[in-house]
Amino acid sequence: xxxxxxxxxxxxxxxxxxxxxxxxxxxxxxxxxxxxxxxxxxxxxxxxxxxxxxxxxxxxxxxxxxxxxxxxxxxxxxxxxxxxxxxxxxxxxxxxxxxxxxxxxxxxxxxxxxxxxxxxxxxxxxxxxxxxxxxxxxxxxxxxxxxxxxxxxxxxxxxxxxxxxxxxxxxxxxxxxxxxxxxxxxxxxxxxxxxxxxxxxxxxxxxxxxxxxxxxxxxxxxxxxxxxxxxxxxxxxxxxxxxxxxxxxxxxxxxxxxxxxxxxxxxxxxxxxxxxxxxxxxxxxxxx
Amino acid sequence: xxxxxxxxxxxxxxxxxxxxxxxxxxxxxxxxxxxxxxxxxxxxxxxxxxxxxxxxxxxxxxxxxxxxxxxxxxxxxxxxxxxxxxxxxxxxxxxxxxxxxxxxxxxxxxxxxxxxxxxxxxxxxxxxxxxxxxxxxxxxxxxxxxxxxxxxxxxxxxxxxxxxxxxxxxxxxxxxxxxxxxxxxxxxxxxxxxxxxxxxxxxxxxxxxxxxxxxxxxxxxxxxxxxxxxxxxxxxxxxxxxxxxxxxxxxxxxxxxxxxxxxxxxxxxxxxxxxxxxxxxxxxxxxx
Numbered sequence: 001x002x003x004x005x006x007x008x009x010x011x012x013x014x015x016x017x018x019x020x021x022x023x024x025x026x027x028x029x030x031x032x033x034x035x036x037x038x039x040x041x042x043x044x045x046x047x048x049x050x051x052x053x054x055x056x057x058x059x060x061x062x063x064x065x066x067x068x069x070x071x072x073x074x075x076x077x078x079x080x081x082x083x084x085x086x087x088x089x090x091x092x093x094x095x096x097x098x099x100x101x102x103x104x105x106x107x108x109x110x111x112x113x114x115x116x117x118x119x120x121x122x123x124x125x126x127x128x129x130x131x132x133x134x135x136x137x138x139x140x141x142x143x144x145x146x147x148x149x150x151x152x153x154x155x156x157x158x159x160x161x162x163x164x165x166x167x168x169x170x171x172x173x174x175x176x177x178x179x180x181x182x183x184x185x186x187x188x189x190x191x192x193x194x195x196x197x198x199x200x201x202x203x204x205x206x207x208x209x210x211x212x213x214x215x216x217x218x219x220x221x222x223x224x225x226x227x228x229x230x231x232x233x234x235x236x237x238x239x240x241x242x243x244x245x246x247x248x249x250x251x252x253x254x255x256x257x258x259x260x261x262x263x264x265x266x267x268x269x270x271x272x273x274x275x276x277x278x279x280x281x282x283x284x285x286x287x288x
Numbered sequence: 289x290x291x292x293x294x295x296x297x298x299x300x301x302x303x304x305x306x307x308x309x310x311x312x313x314x315x316x317x318x319x320x321x322x323x324x325x326x327x328x329x330x331x332x333x334x335x336x337x338x339x340x341x342x343x344x345x346x347x348x349x350x351x352x353x354x355x356x357x358x359x360x361x362x363x364x365x366x367x368x369x370x371x372x373x374x375x376x377x378x379x380x381x382x383x384x385x386x387x388x389x390x391x392x393x394x395x396x397x398x399x400x401x402x403x404x405x406x407x408x409x410x411x412x413x414x415x416x417x418x419x420x421x422x423x424x425x426x427x428x429x430x431x432x433x434x435x436x437x438x439x440x441x442x443x444x445x446x447x448x449x450x451x452x453x454x455x456x457x458x459x460x461x462x463x464x465x466x467x468x469x470x471x472x473x474x475x476x477x478x479x480x481x482x483x484x485x486x487x488x489x490x491x492x493x494x495x496x497x498x499x500x501x502x503x504x505x506x507x508x509x510x511x512x513x514x515x516x517x518x519x520x521x522x523x524x525x526x527x528x529x530x531x532x533x534x535x536x537x538x539x540x541x542x543x544x545x546x547x548x549x550x551x552x553x554x555x556x557x558x559x560x561x562x563x564x565x566x567x568x569x570x571x572x573x574x575x576x
Contacts, residue, residue, distance in 0.1 A: 123501060143501065145501070182497065186498055186499070186501055186506050187502075189485070190485060191505070194509060196542050196560075196564075199564040200537055202563060207571075210470055210473050211474070211571030212571070217475065218478055220511050222568055223508050232557075244546060250485065254535065254538075257483075257484055269520075272483060276484075277483075277486075277514055278490075279490035279495070
């Protein structure tokens, strides 16, 4: 049982954790913390949080579990604000999409990564944001990646693991570096491609007409370009080095494809498409 | 009323036209034509076609409406097979995803584009294929682009227009060249990106793990990489020049993005993502 859960950042991610844990009956008190008052009032009226404050140091006071669900760009300021105000038994975790930058922020603020800090990342989300978008089922059958360090306290790790399991998620562990590479490949790069495609088409002079003929596949393909631009700027900056590697790899493959097209290599084109289709059907449809 | 409709290629596209027109009660007889017997037997048992033949010249005999719903790579052979066997009052249309190559094929076979030939392209489809995938509602509220030439007979154009309207589609007209540019941007390029991304990830040595952490957005983003590889090889080859232009434009923008990342230009990144999100929300969500 969590006695007092402090959710710093009551949006889709933080709000859905609170709702799931409340539904499971495994949390006694939830305090929300954020900047926007309207969002916090909404969260309270929806039963996501029991009360709220704008002051991070007040929110974490006496909390045995603290979830940092703020944008990556706000992580360092948030860590500064909790430093020195945590309860002795507090466990702190985060939900940032990049783990290297969060660990760096923690080191910057605390000098080293404290045993009570468990870096985490739920692989879930929608293009919607804010407390209103939160729902208890968000993490059900989803994966949550925890990236504990050598310094991480085993009990703290177990508590965070339990928290996510109670939200219905499957918890897996990997290294910080590996997490950031895997996410660059499967999430950050696809978002960059979707943003670039839509931006590229929007710059064309007949873009009104172009978009009006976009077929079904295009809508699915570009849905992620509706994601929060600030969040994605932060993710890009935080995972710059892994993302750049993936972008380079992708650009090389695109160059190869253009070569196949230019030389009219039908066999090469077919092989590439078949390879991709097999991989997609094999790996991805299995989890749909 | 269509007296005899010949569907050459009884797959998702051709089969769905037959089903829709039958449901509307505006066609008396539907003959299906294709190579695979199992597919044609299936189509007959599903009530998509009344009877079938493997011989294109037999299928079009006496037909007042002929729909060529074969892959682009089979268009020329199909046109060769119908040449000399069409009824005097026959109207011929096609459903190819690229119009320039079809018009070239028609010219190659008939010497010039006959008045009775109306190039068309329904902007609809799923990743499934074959007669079994066909359904009467496929074209409902979808757009069909017709690209008549100066030579095209007005009455033939009207008949094809009516056929698609009876399937529930909205018919628009544009030039062959413009069609191929618009489709390169909104359909062919996105498919190339999805294929390239999946192929690129599948080549990574930890690809089993990579795919297992693909989140919701990735599945939507890469769904089109499950499309028929042969069909897409044909589309690529047929629309090579427009597609290459779009690929180059996209690669340039990706290069710009990589530059923003490398120089840590947060403002530039944010502007690009915001621009894309606005365009996506404005143009695409309106039609979802």
